[in-house]
Amino acid sequence: MRELTTDPAAPQAADRQTRDPRTPATAEPHPPLRAWRGLDLAIGMALLVGVLLRVLLFGQVAHTRFSGDEVAYVDGAKALSNLLRDLVSLHGPDTAELSRDLIGSGWFMPGMTLLLTPIYLVAPHAGPEVTRAWLGLLALAIYLLAIADVRRTLGRWWALGLALVPGLVPMWLLFGYTAYGDLVAGLVATVLITRMIAVLRRCAGGFPPRLRDGALLGFLAIATVYLRSSSTPLVCGVGAVGLLALLWSGRRALPPLLLAGGLFLAVLAPWSVAASATLHARVITTTSVPMALANSFGDRTQVCYGMCDPGSTIWFSPLRYAREVSRATGVSEVTVLGQMSAFARRDVTPHSYAQDVIANWHRYIDEPSAFLFKLHPPGEKDRGVQQSITSWTQRVFTPMVWLAAAGLLIVTRRSRRAQLLSVLVKIGLFGLLLQPFVHLAGSRYWTTAAPLAALSAMLAIWSVGSWVRGRLHRADRGPVEEPSRLLTLAQGVLAAVGVAAVVVIQALA
Amino acid sequence: MTVIARLRRRWYLPLAALVVVLLLIGSRAGRAEPTGSYRPLLPADAIASGCYPLPTGMRIDFPYQVRSDGDVDGPHGRHRRLVLQYDEIDAATAQRRITAALRRAGLPARAATVTAYPRVPSDALVRGEIVLTLPSVARAGAHSSAHVPDPAQCDDPFSTKRFPPDWPPSTSYA
Numbered sequence: 293m294r295e296l297t298t299d300p301a302a303p304q305a306a307d308r309q310t311r312d313p314r315t316p317a318t319a320e321p322h323p324p325l326r327a328w329r330g331l332d333l334a335i336g337m338a339l340l341v342g343v344l345l346r347v348l349l350f351g352q353v354a355h356t357r358f359s360g361d362e363v364a365y366v367d368g369a370k371a372l373s374n375l376l377r378d379l380v381s382l383h384g385p386d387t388a389e390l391s392r393d394l395i396g397s398g399w400f401m402p403g404m405t406l407l408l409t410p411i412y413l414v415a416p417h418a419g420p421e422v423t424r425a426w427l428g429l430l431a432l433a434i435y436l437l438a439i440a441d442v443r444r445t446l447g448r449w450w451a452l453g454l455a456l457v458p459g460l461v462p463m464w465l466l467f468g469y470t471a472y473g474d475l476v477a478g479l480v481a482t483v484l485i486t487r488m489i490a491v492l493r494r495c496a497g498g499f500p501p502r503l504r505d506g507a508l509l510g511f512l513a514i515a516t517v518y519l520r521s522s523s524t525p526l527v528c529g530v531g532a533v534g535l536l537a538l539l540w541s542g543r544r545a546l547p548p549l550l551l552a553g554g555l556f557l558a559v560l561a562p563w564s565v566a567a568s569a570t571l572h573a574r575v576i577t578t579t580s581v582p583m584a585l586a587n588s589f590g591d592r593t594q595v596c597y598g599m600c601d602p603g604s605t606i607w608f609s610p611l612r613y614a615r616e617v618s619r620a621t622g623v624s625e626v627t628v629l630g631q632m633s634a635f636a637r638r639d640v641t642p643h644s645y646a647q648d649v650i651a652n653w654h655r656y657i658d659e660p661s662a663f664l665f666k667l668h669p670p671g672e673k674d675r676g677v678q679q680s681i682t683s684w685t686q687r688v689f690t691p692m693v694w695l696a697a698a699g700l701l702i703v704t705r706r707s708r709r710a711q712l713l714s715v716l717v718k719i720g721l722f723g724l725l726l727q728p729f730v731h732l733a734g735s736r737y738w739t740t741a742a743p744l745a746a747l748s749a750m751l752a753i754w755s756v757g758s759w760v761r762g763r764l765h766r767a768d769r770g771p772v773e774e775p776s777r778l779l780t781l782a783q784g785v786l787a788a789v790g791v792a793a794v795v796v797i798q799a800l801a
Numbered sequence: 802m803t804v805i806a807r808l809r810r811r812w813y814l815p816l817a818a819l820v821v822v823l824l825l826i827g828s829r830a831g832r833a834e835p836t837g838s839y840r841p842l843l844p845a846d847a848i849a850s851g852c853y854p855l856p857t858g859m860r861i862d863f864p865y866q867v868r869s870d871g872d873v874d875g876p877h878g879r880h881r882r883l884v885l886q887y888d889e890i891d892a893a894t895a896q897r898r899i900t901a902a903l904r905r906a907g908l909p910a911r912a913a914t915v916t917a918y919p920r921v922p923s924d925a926l927v928r929g930e931i932v933l934t935l936p937s938v939a940r941a942g943a944h945s946s947a948h949v950p951d952p953a954q955c956d957d958p959f960s961t962k963r964f965p966p967d968w969p970p971s972t973s974y975a
Binding site for chain 1: 823824825826827828830831832833834835836837838839840841843844846864865866868886888889918920921922925926927930958959962964965968969970971972973974
């Protein structure tokens with residue numbers, strides 16, 4: 293518990309041995325070794341229990357066939373594995389297969405597809421149990437990396453928090469076996485944020501970022517977008533905070549920042565170019581936003597200038613119609629979708645928009661275990677297991693949401709590291725929570741936000757704990773690392789924006 | 802230098818070796834078979850498919866998409882109701898062209914009702930709707946003279962736009 297009340301900016305001793313010697317030292321005395329060992333032991337225990345839970349939960353989904361968007365990612369991986377085969381055996385690529393299964397309708401960027409490709413390369417006919425086991429291992433590995441980086445950058449206390457929540461939340465663990473990119477994107481975004489904190493802290497200490505910092509940040513940023521393109525606002529926000537490096541390190545920060553941006557664009561380009569060429573329109577990330585807006589806020593009976601074809605979904609029926617119009621006119625289906633969306637949204641008012649945002653918000657947050665209707669062994673549903681997954685998930689989920697919301701209002705001056713964490717977590721969560729404002733939300737989107745929500749919740753607990761401890765022990769009060777006025781202001785502005793958004797939406801609805 | 806330290810410095814070597822091994826295994830493992838279900842092939846156009854042909858002599862010479870087709874009962878008995886949308890032309894042009902098309906088949910101009918959609922921007926592709934009242938037509942089969950390039954399309958309501966009445970509207974979000 294000591295780390296909660298001492299300054300989180302104090303780098304751990306183990307840290308110092310491995311980290312760049314230029315890391316600024318602080319005057320903070322080391323907390324007793326025993327407390328560290330206790331925390332490390334607790335983290336290890338939590339991780340162990342988490343792994344056991346993962347193993348137990350694998351039985352729930354091992355034989356569950358891929359469904360919904362998972363199919364798109366699996367198809368893409370199969371097409372990509374065939375492309376690799378063709379390249380190795382010097383055959384021409386099957387462009388029809390690639391455009392149909394990899395690019396598809398441009399709805400999904402191929403992050404999960406890339407992660408799944410090795411499986412279908414080695415075992416082209418792999419069943420769901422093999423693929424889901426692979427996905428589970430990947431999710432576990434990326435989760436452990438995230439925990440390790442949080443421990444290194446923020447401290448053991450914060451790593452323990454993540455090891456408990458979402459690390460022991462059954463529904464979140466179950467999602468680790470799915471091919472939706474949401475969960476992995478949330479973990480990579482967390483590492484992006486912790487890396488950004490580490491880099492900016494060094495900048496503030498007078499050490500400009502190195503080229504390899506820039507390369508890593510650029511890679512993490514584009515990986516997040518590839519895994520779940522709806523996290524683009526988060527990545528842009530974190531990137532904007534990265535510009536603080538220029539303020540604190542001057543021109544010396546420019547080459548690493550340019551490298552980060554350049555790498556981001558260079559990795560984005562192959563997808564954008566391929567999708568644009570296939571769909572004959574300018575596609576940067578995905579094509580799904582116009583129809584998402586129409587279905588969220590517009591009149592669904594007017595999407596196809598009247599009703600779309602029956603017997604399908606709100607996604608596939610408009611798309612087929614757009615392709616028909618494209619066939620008749622020779623104009624790209626992407627352009628048609630944009631026009632359809634605008635037509636269906638002609639009568640949107642601030643009132644109707646606000647009401648739909650609130651409905652979306654409830655879809656985002658009300659039923660974190662709703663996907664259990666899919667994620668169960670084929671043909672059978674064990675009510676007992678489903679009920680315990682639902683109740684344990686909900687038991688943790690509700691307090692986490694409230695604490696995370698409290699964390700979004702926290703303005704801390706205790707240390708620059710805490711300030712950076714506070715600003716980046718706020719930007720990250722707000723970036724993800726833009727989703728209900730532009731897109732029909734679903735009950736799996738929370739898995740992206742879960743690690744950041746946990747950090748926000750920890751921030752709330754930590755801030756209150758520090759304040760109480762400061763009251764009790766006067767000597768312990770006050771900032772250790774020089775806080776930044778700019779970061780204090782940024783936190784205040786972000787908290788105010790969050791409150792304003794809630795107030796405005798409620799007032800309009 | 803220990804083996805571990807050497808591997809740490811040249812971490813890309815084992816990685817590259819692994820990739821090569823995976824590629825070699827993969828190239829001998831047979832092809833994967835994606836389903837393509839997230840990008841179904843576009844069904845044939847309802848008129849071009851030839852399954853339910855237009856009256857002899859009638860040909861539509863502007864961009865359109867069929868929205869629904871089927872036989873309905875009216876005051877003058879059973880007839881075919883074909884609803885299509887016209888693209889890129891204004892209502893007057895649509896009226897003129899569809900009248901000419903009907904005339905070529907010996908049908909009166911009143912067989913078409915043209916309605917422009919309200920409040921569409923000037924650059925809109927889809928501009929309005931035409932409801933055609935035509936003589937009923939049987940599905941083209943092996944014995945008919947009509948040319949049907951792909952008979953399988955005739956069983957696909959997404960192609961013929963003759964939807965079973967019990968198909969639910971595609972407006973709900975699960």
